[in-house]
Amino acid sequence: MVDAEITENRNRKISLFFTKASLLVVFLVVSVIYSTFIGSVTIPVQNIASIYLKQIPFFGNFVSAGYTYSQYEIVVLIREPEVLAAVVVGAALAIGGTSVQSVFRNPITEPYIIGISSGATLGAVIALATSTTIFGAYSVQFLSFFTSIAVVFVVYFLSFRTGRVPPIYLLLTGIAISLFISALVGLILFSSRKLQNEAFAWLLGSLSGITWQELGLVTLLVMISSLILGTIWKELDALQMGEPHARSIGVNVEKTKLIALTVTTVGVSAAVSISGLIGFVGLVIPHLARIVFGGSNRKVLPMSALFGGIFLLISDDLARTLVHNEILPVGIITGLIGVPFFMYMLSRISRGNYVS
Amino acid sequence: MSLKLDHIGYNRGSFSLRDISISVPEGSILGIGGQNGSGKSTLLKLMYGFYRPDSGRIFLEKKALSEISTREISRNIAVVNQEISEPFNFTALEVVKLSGYSRNDETISPLEAMEKCGISHLSNRTFSELSGGEKRLVIIAAAVYQDAKIILMDEPTAFLDVDKEERVKAIIRNLNEDGRTLILVLHDINLLNSICSHVVLLKEGRIIAEGKKETVLTLENLENAYSTRFRILEDAGPYKFAPADYKLM
Amino acid sequence: MKRNIQIISVIVIVIIVGGSAFGIEHYLNNSNASNSSKSTADTLTPVYNVNVTEANGTVESFNLSNVGGYAYIPSPQNGTWDLNHTLSRIVTLIPSVTATLYALHSYNDVIGVDQYSVYPAPTKNVTVFNFEIGSIPLESITNLTPGVVVDTSGTFSTQQLNQLVNVLHIPYLVIDPGTISQIENQTTLLGYLTGTSNNANIINSWMNYNIQNLSNDLSNISSSSEYSVFYYLYPASDGIYTAGPGTFINQELKDAHLNNIVNVTGYPVVSAATVANANPDYVLLDQYTNETTLNQTIQGLPAEKQNHIVQIANDDFFSEPNFRIVYSMYWLAEQFYPHNVNLSDVYSFNKYTGLNLSQQPGVGVNS
Numbered sequence: 001m002v003d004a005e006i007t008e009n010r011n012r013k014i015s016l017f018f019t020k021a022s023l024l025v026v027f028l029v030v031s032v033i034y035s036t037f038i039g040s041v042t043i044p045v046q047n048i049a050s051i052y053l054k055q056i057p058f059f060g061n062f063v064s065a066g067y068t069y070s071q072y073e074i075v076v077l078i079r080e081p082e083v084l085a086a087v088v089v090g091a092a093l094a095i096g097g098t099s100v101q102s103v104f105r106n107p108i109t110e111p112y113i114i115g116i117s118s119g120a121t122l123g124a125v126i127a128l129a130t131s132t133t134i135f136g137a138y139s140v141q142f143l144s145f146f147t148s149i150a151v152v153f154v155v156y157f158l159s160f161r162t163g164r165v166p167p168i169y170l171l172l173t174g175i176a177i178s179l180f181i182s183a184l185v186g187l188i189l190f191s192s193r194k195l196q197n198e199a200f201a202w203l204l205g206s207l208s209g210i211t212w213q214e215l216g217l218v219t220l221l222v223m224i225s226s227l228i229l230g231t232i233w234k235e236l237d238a239l240q241m242g243e244p245h246a247r248s249i250g251v252n253v254e255k256t257k258l259i260a261l262t263v264t265t266v267g268v269s270a271a272v273s274i275s276g277l278i279g280f281v282g283l284v285i286p287h288l289a290r291i292v293f294g295g296s297n298r299k300v301l302p303m304s305a306l307f308g309g310i311f312l313l314i315s316d317d318l319a320r321t322l323v324h325n326e327i328l329p330v331g332i333i334t335g336l337i338g339v340p341f342f343m344y345m346l347s348r349i350s351r352g353n354y355v356s
Numbered sequence: 357m358s359l360k361l362d363h364i365g366y367n368r369g370s371f372s373l374r375d376i377s378i379s380v381p382e383g384s385i386l387g388i389g390g391q392n393g394s395g396k397s398t399l400l401k402l403m404y405g406f407y408r409p410d411s412g413r414i415f416l417e418k419k420a421l422s423e424i425s426t427r428e429i430s431r432n433i434a435v436v437n438q439e440i441s442e443p444f445n446f447t448a449l450e451v452v453k454l455s456g457y458s459r460n461d462e463t464i465s466p467l468e469a470m471e472k473c474g475i476s477h478l479s480n481r482t483f484s485e486l487s488g489g490e491k492r493l494v495i496i497a498a499a500v501y502q503d504a505k506i507i508l509m510d511e512p513t514a515f516l517d518v519d520k521e522e523r524v525k526a527i528i529r530n531l532n533e534d535g536r537t538l539i540l541v542l543h544d545i546n547l548l549n550s551i552c553s554h555v556v557l558l559k560e561g562r563i564i565a566e567g568k569k570e571t572v573l574t575l576e577n578l579e580n581a582y583s584t585r586f587r588i589l590e591d592a593g594p595y596k597f598a599p600a601d602y603k604l605m
Numbered sequence: 606m607k608r609n610i611q612i613i614s615v616i617v618i619v620i621i622v623g624g625s626a627f628g629i630e631h632y633l634n635n636s637n638a639s640n641s642s643k644s645t646a647d648t649l650t651p652v653y654n655v656n657v658t659e660a661n662g663t664v665e666s667f668n669l670s671n672v673g674g675y676a677y678i679p680s681p682q683n684g685t686w687d688l689n690h691t692l693s694r695i696v697t698l699i700p701s702v703t704a705t706l707y708a709l710h711s712y713n714d715v716i717g718v719d720q721y722s723v724y725p726a727p728t729k730n731v732t733v734f735n736f737e738i739g740s741i742p743l744e745s746i747t748n749l750t751p752g753v754v755v756d757t758s759g760t761f762s763t764q765q766l767n768q769l770v771n772v773l774h775i776p777y778l779v780i781d782p783g784t785i786s787q788i789e790n791q792t793t794l795l796g797y798l799t800g801t802s803n804n805a806n807i808i809n810s811w812m813n814y815n816i817q818n819l820s821n822d823l824s825n826i827s828s829s830s831e832y833s834v835f836y837y838l839y840p841a842s843d844g845i846y847t848a849g850p851g852t853f854i855n856q857e858l859k860d861a862h863l864n865n866i867v868n869v870t871g872y873p874v875v876s877a878a879t880v881a882n883a884n885p886d887y888v889l890l891d892q893y894t895n896e897t898t899l900n901q902t903i904q905g906l907p908a909e910k911q912n913h914i915v916q917i918a919n920d921d922f923f924s925e926p927n928f929r930i931v932y933s934m935y936w937l938a939e940q941f942y943p944h945n946v947n948l949s950d951v952y953s954f955n956k957y958t959g960l961n962l963s964q965q966p967g968v969g970v971n972s
Contacts, residue, residue, distance in 0.1 A: 198759060238454050247406045
């Protein structure tokens, strides 16, 4: 009797999970399509529809235009990459948050804490200050990507203690190095007031201006890093129980941390290099996924990616449409939505029915 | 499956373990006793490779522990740590399931393991919402599910209610009857006396006595280990030893 | 163990390959650029040379460093921006450029302006971009299909500029004149770009005529009897924003025979102590600040006690680098040397140039 009941219970749970997950997927797809319909320029729905059809290989040849070239440019070259970038960046930040929170066993950590944000800012500011063009139009993105990875590695190696990297050292070193790098950034910015505007925009985060080219590369990096994180979901789960326990059930704790932090850094740095610093996604979204889908990373990793993509997409839609004919930095919107949600979560946490 | 510690030294500044040699007999319940800070828990963490000894070697069967993969160790040694971090929003069942990480085949299901520990009713409860005692039982169930020949437990009965303490003791005896070797860190002398077959007494990082319970648990050894005079209580149920100035009311 | 090493090596390869791809892509495109014409090299390299083929076939060349500017253009060939026709769809996000285009009779070519371009008042065919809270959506600009976007630097992020120039193929022109001769060059450049070179020459000649007259009127003021002034732009956290050498504002002051106490080039922040130390005869207060702020940031200045404070009546004239600074210079001179100069001494624009602007360029300088 117990067995049958358990199986039935389990089946019900699985089907409930699939219902929730597929609802999210459908919602994501619908919001992606809807997001390309909105913007400061109003384009008739049938025009956007025919632009979509035109984009389908071979079939597109049979679609009569009926739209202007600038409408095509707006949908295909401006809105589509930006909308997809919102999904990819949101997913990368949320997955990164899930992984970092698991490694640190700390609900209020996010990927930025290990030095990604300060490193990326340093790279961006250096690129802007020296107006380097070694990597063409993508010098800012490129430099911020590499500096951020470099800074995380510095943090990691400074945290070594007798062959281990205790999370608490990693956390404190990350904060310390981040402050140090921020001071450097401040120094560079202080010496050039003209730079402050551009750097400010970068610090607030923006998805405007992303091209297909950079989106392709970033998506590739984010996908690879997410897939690798997906293969170590059990290890990440075990880390949450504390390193002594994780080790006792056979998890190679140090290697898991190294892999998790490396791939997280690559994925999040890639995302940040095109988006600037977008806050709160990495902090809040993993918890949302855990509340809805339970704590196991098997579900939390993919579902936080979905939630993160949807969250940033909606935030970006608001950033693009809240004020007529102006774009707000999306980081402001995520902050405005993120903070109240974070406070709500804190109250849940303090009531002890989530983590105590 | 035997565990043998060969002249282990472990030095961390003000604290160190020196020249620890223990041979854990198969099928025994080995208790490690001693004062707070005598190195009991550190010794336990050395035994499954979480800490690496600075000198000496630990042998699992015939192989040195440092040469066995983490997974392989965990197939043979399960651990019930005293302090467990609380994972985000895990159910008790998920916590137990985690311990199947290294298992190739499933001889016992996670629910059966929980059943064995009498906590199958907790399986869908959130782990972090459970009481301290329930959490301990979940971790013990996880160790049962891990299905290792050797089980290490750090203070398995500390802070437990009387009924839970009895249940833990019963589980330990059952596991031992199944042929498992148990190594328990216990600060309570009377527990050492009542459930262990073998005892190691530590003082300031050194072994002062080791062997069968009967030969180790003597008034002289206890006095040496705990720096307090003891006397033997007669007819006090499970309680045999008490500090010399302790008055039974 | 082995598996982990494999994973780490995959990651390293991905970082190197993925990262380098930005660069490789760039260099591939660059090498294409020299070989084929259809290249779309993604670079944001400033271009300084402009060649415009006018309607009559003559080619006018211009070096953008003469207006303190540069251009980002799609597929720059040999660092030159070749225009085989004059520009007809212009988005200008600089008020001084908007006003100049109006004076050149090229306002019909303007399709979009920023919110501060109030001279002339935008017609209903002109889109006005507000960017008080956020930035300008590129799709709104694309929707206008402009031939060029004229701007000062800092409005767009490099990412947006890359999309604008390399993806949407819209040239981006930065103009930032620092001297009066660069302001005249700006008029010349805009004349070339819109095929109104003759008008540009007349406007410059009007400017020179008036500046020469001003110089004559003030010639009896010796350098020792000039007033020293401090231009109070707006307060910063660590001092006061002002204008120093290398700015057209500095030259306005100089031509009005005022001695700027600031000797740091550009638009620096100077400390209150520096100002107090230099002890200017007068404080020239910007239109958008006030005496209370002045008194709070710099205390005990003799100029304050003597009420030697002159507030600029209309910033649109004083701080927008175009032909209208003539009015601002006369206005300044009148404030300090009323016996020598009067604002009404400015020779009429319409009369001199015959360009007959319906919205008079000098209206509002003293209000």
